[in-house]
Amino acid sequence: MNESAVFKAARELDQQDPLAPFRSRFVIDDPELIYLDGNSLGRLPIAAVERAQQIVRDEWGCRLIRGWSDSPNSWMDLAGRIGDKIGGLVGAEPGELRVADSTSVNLFKLAVAALRAQPGRSRLITDDLNFPSDVYILQAAIEAVGGHHRLEIVPSSDGITTPLSLLETVVDEHTALVALSHTAFKSAFVHDMTAVNHLAHQHGALILWDLSHSAGAVQVELRGSGADLAVGCTYKYLNGGPGAPAFLYVRRELQDRLENPISGWLGHADPFSFVLDYAPAEGIRRFMTGSPPIASTALVEPGVDLLLEAGMEAVRAKSVAQTSFLLDLWETELKPLGFELRSPRAPERRGSHLALGHPEAWRICQALIAEYHVIPDFRVPDNLRLGVAPLYNTFEELAKAMNALRQIVEERRYARYTTERTGVT
Amino acid sequence: MNESAVFKAARELDQQDPLAPFRSRFVIDDPELIYLDGNSLGRLPIAAVERAQQIVRDEWGCRLIRGWSDSPNSWMDLAGRIGDKIGGLVGAEPGELRVADSTSVNLFKLAVAALRAQPGRSRLITDDLNFPSDVYILQAAIEAVGGHHRLEIVPSSDGITTPLSLLETVVDEHTALVALSHTAFKSAFVHDMTAVNHLAHQHGALILWDLSHSAGAVQVELRGSGADLAVGCTYKYLNGGPGAPAFLYVRRELQDRLENPISGWLGHADPFSFVLDYAPAEGIRRFMTGSPPIASTALVEPGVDLLLEAGMEAVRAKSVAQTSFLLDLWETELKPLGFELRSPRAPERRGSHLALGHPEAWRICQALIAEYHVIPDFRVPDNLRLGVAPLYNTFEELAKAMNALRQIVEERRYARYTTERTGVT
Numbered sequence: 001m002n003e004s005a006v007f008k009a010a011r012e013l014d015q016q017d018p019l020a021p022f023r024s025r026f027v028i029d030d031p032e033l034i035y036l037d038g039n040s041l042g043r044l045p046i047a048a049v050e051r052a053q054q055i056v057r058d059e060w061g062c063r064l065i066r067g068w069s070d071s072p073n074s075w076m077d078l079a080g081r082i083g084d085k086i087g088g089l090v091g092a093e094p095g096e097l098r099v100a101d102s103t104s105v106n107l108f109k110l111a112v113a114a115l116r117a118q119p120g121r122s123r124l125i126t127d128d129l130n131f132p133s134d135v136y137i138l139q140a141a142i143e144a145v146g147g148h149h150r151l152e153i154v155p156s157s158d159g160i161t162t163p164l165s166l167l168e169t170v171v172d173e174h175t176a177l178v179a180l181s182h183t184a185f186k187s188a189f190v191h192d193m194t195a196v197n198h199l200a201h202q203h204g205a206l207i208l209w210d211l212s213h214s215a216g217a218v219q220v221e222l223r224g225s226g227a228d229l230a231v232g233c234t235y236k237y238l239n240g241g242p243g244a245p246a247f248l249y250v251r252r253e254l255q256d257r258l259e260n261p262i263s264g265w266l267g268h269a270d271p272f273s274f275v276l277d278y279a280p281a282e283g284i285r286r287f288m289t290g291s292p293p294i295a296s297t298a299l300v301e302p303g304v305d306l307l308l309e310a311g312m313e314a315v316r317a318k319s320v321a322q323t324s325f326l327l328d329l330w331e332t333e334l335k336p337l338g339f340e341l342r343s344p345r346a347p348e349r350r351g352s353h354l355a356l357g358h359p360e361a362w363r364i365c366q367a368l369i370a371e372y373h374v375i376p377d378f379r380v381p382d383n384l385r386l387g388v389a390p391l392y393n394t395f396e397e398l399a400k401a402m403n404a405l406r407q408i409v410e411e412r413r414y415a416r417y418t419t420e421r422t423g424v425t
Numbered sequence: 426m427n428e429s430a431v432f433k434a435a436r437e438l439d440q441q442d443p444l445a446p447f448r449s450r451f452v453i454d455d456p457e458l459i460y461l462d463g464n465s466l467g468r469l470p471i472a473a474v475e476r477a478q479q480i481v482r483d484e485w486g487c488r489l490i491r492g493w494s495d496s497p498n499s500w501m502d503l504a505g506r507i508g509d510k511i512g513g514l515v516g517a518e519p520g521e522l523r524v525a526d527s528t529s530v531n532l533f534k535l536a537v538a539a540l541r542a543q544p545g546r547s548r549l550i551t552d553d554l555n556f557p558s559d560v561y562i563l564q565a566a567i568e569a570v571g572g573h574h575r576l577e578i579v580p581s582s583d584g585i586t587t588p589l590s591l592l593e594t595v596v597d598e599h600t601a602l603v604a605l606s607h608t609a610f611k612s613a614f615v616h617d618m619t620a621v622n623h624l625a626h627q628h629g630a631l632i633l634w635d636l637s638h639s640a641g642a643v644q645v646e647l648r649g650s651g652a653d654l655a656v657g658c659t660y661k662y663l664n665g666g667p668g669a670p671a672f673l674y675v676r677r678e679l680q681d682r683l684e685n686p687i688s689g690w691l692g693h694a695d696p697f698s699f700v701l702d703y704a705p706a707e708g709i710r711r712f713m714t715g716s717p718p719i720a721s722t723a724l725v726e727p728g729v730d731l732l733l734e735a736g737m738e739a740v741r742a743k744s745v746a747q748t749s750f751l752l753d754l755w756e757t758e759l760k761p762l763g764f765e766l767r768s769p770r771a772p773e774r775r776g777s778h779l780a781l782g783h784p785e786a787w788r789i790c791q792a793l794i795a796e797y798h799v800i801p802d803f804r805v806p807d808n809l810r811l812g813v814a815p816l817y818n819t820f821e822e823l824a825k826a827m828n829a830l831r832q833i834v835e836e837r838r839y840a841r842y843t844t845e846r847t848g849v850t
Binding site: 040060065075105140241242246421 | 452468473481485562569667697700714721
């Protein structure tokens with residue numbers, strides 16, 4: 001395909017895109033910047049700018065302590081109200097999901113709770129596609145329940161995919177918990193949630209999903225698929241802001257069976273009784289711990305509202321179309337230049353980014369930012385991730401980014417950049 | 426003392442007050458509102474309004490993912506930079522204190538770390554003046570280390586004070602950890618930090634302080650007094666905003682001896698290596714867990730800056746003068762009306778609020794808010810707390826509030842309010 005034909009096709013796709021108007025709902029100060037890192041930090045919804053002023057100047061500044069109880073929009077209600085909205089994006093019912101803490105703290109809480117609820121079972125299963133930080137936390141959870149458990153990390157078949165058949169050989173009647181990232185941060189591989197839930201339950205194990213790379217990008221039916229527990233972050237495809245508070249989900253039937261291992265005042269049955277004995281609240285609130293950071297929590301809502309307005313079906317359809325567009329261009333333009341595909345080809349097993357390997361990935365990444373104004377995402381040692389956020393990325397942006405990658409390698413433009421790794425990207 | 430003499434004295438004290446200009450550094454939209462609840466949620470610094478715009482609109486909106494690494498003010502540095510500033514208020518050295526998580530999560534982390542570092546010692550000591558939520562968390566910490574430990578709650582002598590002599594009868598060579606609130610949330614009783622540290626260390630125990638009601642109100646010398654560990658919130662006297670992230674302190678000499686029980690990616694030696702094995706960072710960073718909520722974290726800084734500018738010596742001097750002023754008025758005006766003093770008389774043992782008991786405290790509190798525009802703080806069952814925040818409270822406000830309390834009881838104005846308790850106050 002020649003260059004102009006690609007751009008023509010991209011512009012046509014943009015013209016037909018029913019989600020195209022959503023781009024104008026985000027702050028885009030530099031229209032030339034091609035931002036393909038919504039899988040690390042989503043863009044700022046315009047509504048969040050006003051919300052920041054409101055929560056700081058009007059609510060904190062003027063309402064002061066009364067903000068905690070002001071009805072109908074009290075700070076006390078934020079974690080539940082926004083939690084229920086996120087629940088609407090990932091197939092949870094009202095009262096099954098709350099915004100709280102960080103993903104790591106939530107994972108610790110739910111993993112410890114699950115292990116304690118499964119006496120006599122000693123195995124905790126994950127795979128090597130999971131976030132390393134999730135693996136650290138699962139190890140920490142094991143220490144917190146007494147250390148007789150064992151974490152087993154299933155090796156993916158090729159660094160890209162963990163087939164269900166592999167998990168089937170591992171999960172057994174000694175398994176207490178299966179804990180996986182639904183969409184893998186490296187390859188964008190998406191587990192078959194229904195099948196894995198079924199596998200875990202067949203053997204009496206509980207299942208805990210990390211939805212950080214799924215929420216707002218991939219259709220998830222927590223309740224419908226029989227998932228027990230889930231956590232996830234809000235700063236990627238939910239556009240909640242840097243380091244924004246995370247969420248946790250506990251299937252309603254399990255809520256009163258599990259205990260929060262970091263039992264704080266907000267999870268108490270009567271938080272304002274100030275009694276010295278802990279008594280857990282009924283329902284999802286028992287998994288809360290301390291006071292939520294209100295400014296950061298409130299800023300999660302505008303991004304979630306945009307996704308609810310767009311609808312996850314439309315978001316997912318565009319996401320698949322966009323990663324397929326990238327994949328086709330990789331095949332014709334980049335594969336011959338030494339780029340390796342590190343994401344699944346099957347769209348139903350692929351999340352909202354495309355991972356490409358290249359021996360010069362780090363230097364290519366620097367050239368992409370400096371010379372083409374394209375922000376991708378780099379992961380050691382040689383992984384370039386191109387994240388598509390259907391609410392604001394256009395097909396034309398994708399065409400430009402792929403064209404830039406081709407030029408950078410064809411013309412060896414990366415050669416002038418350092419091999420030394422710095423920064424976050 | 427007659428009413429006009431009291432107001433005259435108050436106005437004279439305000440005129441002589443070297444900290445008086447700081448009031449103008451806060452958003453005060455309603456000059457008639459007398460806000461005596463800075464011990465629950467501090468007022469909004471004007472600088473924080475601008476900071477909110479900057480962090481949201483400019484940094485998140487325009488810098489996007491680059492905000493994490495932008496020098497010199499990267500988001501990655503916030504927890505350490507603001508932590509060091511808070512350290513300057515509580516006598517920690519740079520690199521000993523970080524902003525992170527909630528007070529409860531931090532307390533859990535440090536209590537578990539301390540108990541694990543003290544093998545063979547089974548006793549954990551606290552007192553009944555501590556926050557109930559701290560007691561819940563200490564209980565949770567015991568469960569996380571295996572359950573053979575025992576939490577002992579020393580009963581205070583009178584609900585106001587826990588004398589050192591009482592602690593001396595309890596702390597022994599089986600004590601792993603002593604965990605106390607430095608300033609008690611109910612009575613404002615302030616433990617003698619140096620003496621308690623010495624007592625703990627004499628017996629080989631570690632000591633963990635909750636500074637939530639001390640930081641920004643009472644002079645604290647963590648390092649100078651030999652404290653091992655501390656946590657605290659930032660939303661009270663530090664004016665960091667509702668639910669703002671908390672802090673944790675680990676004395677430098679202990680940092681590499683203790684392990685973070687919720688080992689997350691930010692505490693990893695090389696967070697961007699993405700290796701599956703956890704290796705703790707050196708120094709205080711190992712006690713970090715997940716990504717910090719950047720908006721709420723950044724908003725902590727303006728309030729801390731104001732306290733650093735004012736100086737804790739001046740802040741404490743005014744705080745003592747103001748609670749003494751309240752105490753004198755209680756003695757002459759309120760004691761005869763059935764108000765009971767529930768704070769220590771000795772200024773060196775008293776934090777920055779005065780607790781008054783009254784059988785009708787809840788209804789008095791409602792009258793105070795509705796008819797006098799005074800916001801106090803109520804704690805079940807019959808405790809009225811009057812918090813003074815020296816950076817923005819005037820003596821005249823205190824005189825008005827005490828006069829209102831007198832009128833409400835003398836004229837039985839509380840009688841029209843409900844005995845049913847609602848809301849947060």
